Amino acid sequence: MSIIAFQALVRRDLRLFFTDRRAVIMSFVAPIVIASFFGYIFDGASSEKPASKIEVAAVNQDTGDLSAKVLSALAADASLNVKTSDLAKAREMVRAGKATVAVVIPAGFGDRAARALFRGGDKPDMQFLYDPSHATEVQVVRGVMMQHAMEIISREAMSGASSQRLIDESLRDLDRATGMSAADQSALRRMLQGVGAWTQRSGAAPAQGGGGGGFSMPYTTSQEAVTARKGVTYNSMAHSFAGMCVQFILFMGIDAGMVVLYQKRSGLWKRMQAAPISRYTVIGSRAASAAIVAMLIMMVVFSFARVVFGVRIEGSFAGFLGVCLAFAIMTATFGLLVAVLGKTPEATRGIAVLVTLFLVMLGGSWVPAFIFPQWLQKVSFAVPTRWAVDGLDAMLWRGSGFEAAVGPIVALLAFALVFGAVAVWRFRWETEG
């Protein structure tokens, strides 16, 4: 391999890249703009900042106090934005996307629910109408609703004004019950009588020190975002910049391959072919220049993320550089594949972009791979982008050590080796015939 020719060709490629304004904008500006946008959008999901409230339409068809209390508790929940409505309007709000979930409390809910607490049987049906594009949020609303309803209904049943009446009715039902063992009947009777005694006692002399009766959550919860270290907050820009960097560097790789296809059409390729330079010089210089550009893009984009959005490399700096370098080399060889497998630039570009979008999608650049189905998560390890995104995530915000970068680096270099070998194998000087 001629080093002089190799260096000259690398210099040439770099000069051509930086004289192409479109290429520079696409490679440096586009990932910054789009990553900033995605980072901003996903920022609300982080624990440090308030997330958007879930829009809930509440329909109360019951006239009792208990249902009103449940709805008041629901409206007071910090994660929900509750608006009361009638059934038809609530359904329309959900259909139009103005509400994510509509909760319908049926007529007689309070009485039937309190009775069902002790006696089962006729349980009221609380209906949840939801926007199918927000299937996750309906689970959140159900959970919140269940918590508030259970607390209020159980309190009412055990210590409220109608508590004694409900207990008396339950005892009468128990006397009439068939199919229950005498021992079970006796135990249940003692429990109901105990609750009745408690209700009468608490009604005569309210309990000291709080505890208004009824069920309440037997524990409290607290949460902590586990990041690189204690005190380090999660920065949603980190994943966003990693993902977009991967995407746009792959696009740059395609362009690097397309340049070769265009050159093959021109006299420049003939001039190169007539010169005493090997295919390894041509392929190697193309790969080297693409890898240099890829590294430059990553350095510029992550520097921007650091300065503007405070994205830090919380893990190993060497690991971060290693993942970047391995991904740059992989991208360069991916570009070579485009160059050697493509027939014409026109026919190749569309296919190459499609393949890249698949790689980016499966790699978790758009949305994190952990939300994929299990089988797809396994499949995604077969694409290099998954390793790149995971590696960058590990080094950027997970704060992992160099050992966590070794897997992605080895995987990316293995992909590069395969792509490079195929490129050398399929390389053809001749463009005619």
Added chain:
Amino acid sequence: MLEIRGLHKRYGALVAVEEVSFTARAGEMVGLLGPNGAGKTTTVSMIAGLLKPDRGEVRIDGDVVRGETDPVKLRIGLVPQEIALHDELSARENLALFGAIYRLRGATLARAMDQAFEVAGLADRARDRVSTFSGGMKRRLNLAAALMHAPGILLLDEPTVGVDPQSRNQIFASLEELKRQGKTLVYTKHYMEEAERLCDRIIIIDHGKVIANDTLAAVRRLVPSVNVLELVVENAGGDGWLDGLRAVPGVSAAEWDGSTLRVTLHDLLEHSPRVLLWLHDRGYRCSHLSSQRADLETVFPTLTGRSVRNA
């Protein structure tokens, strides 16, 4: 010296080049002529190592090119038919690149660039982007780029396509100088006009085969129909005057298009005086007199029975 022996190239059922052989010596310029699709560019591509021949060999001073990096390739310079330059780079950057791929660097590269700019006459535009150059300037730089490594053999594939007369003359002057320096030049061209001025020898190719390989004068002699005398006659006319002219000994044909009289002779030198005397004796006045010269348009039908455009 360049020796071509039995070059053969086939694309499927199409034989692009068939048993082409010729030699070109140092200081000689050979014109490779033929209509489009005749096989000229394929032949040049095989000589330059761009295409692998199915059969035959190319020898450069007795050596055969073996492999991509064979130093024998340093003795060949190629001027492709297309403008083989980077528009986005300056002329200097282009030449530096093409010098480097022929392993030039440092002072050697700088010297080669200076010489190349002198050939191209573009020293004052060295730092300008090629995209700002005219077509003629690009052609001159295209030629200069092939000279960076001082090759002994220069292959020129239609090097003056789309060039203005000034640039063409400059390119011709450069080629004549290169010939004087002892370089071997192979010049492909669609038409004969330029070859007449520059080439010592003409090789005509048709359907991949060499159909003529001789000096320009010898090729011209193959064409009797070039013995055509053209006269602008001011007072032409009269009943049967053309028949009278056709009866003059040595005249094989006479045609009148309303302004120009074309008289085809068996021998231009011997029979022209008879025609002129015949016209003079009958009071015809001539304001212009010329004779046609052989070009590819006239030679080709003689050799193949077909016109160039229908080849």
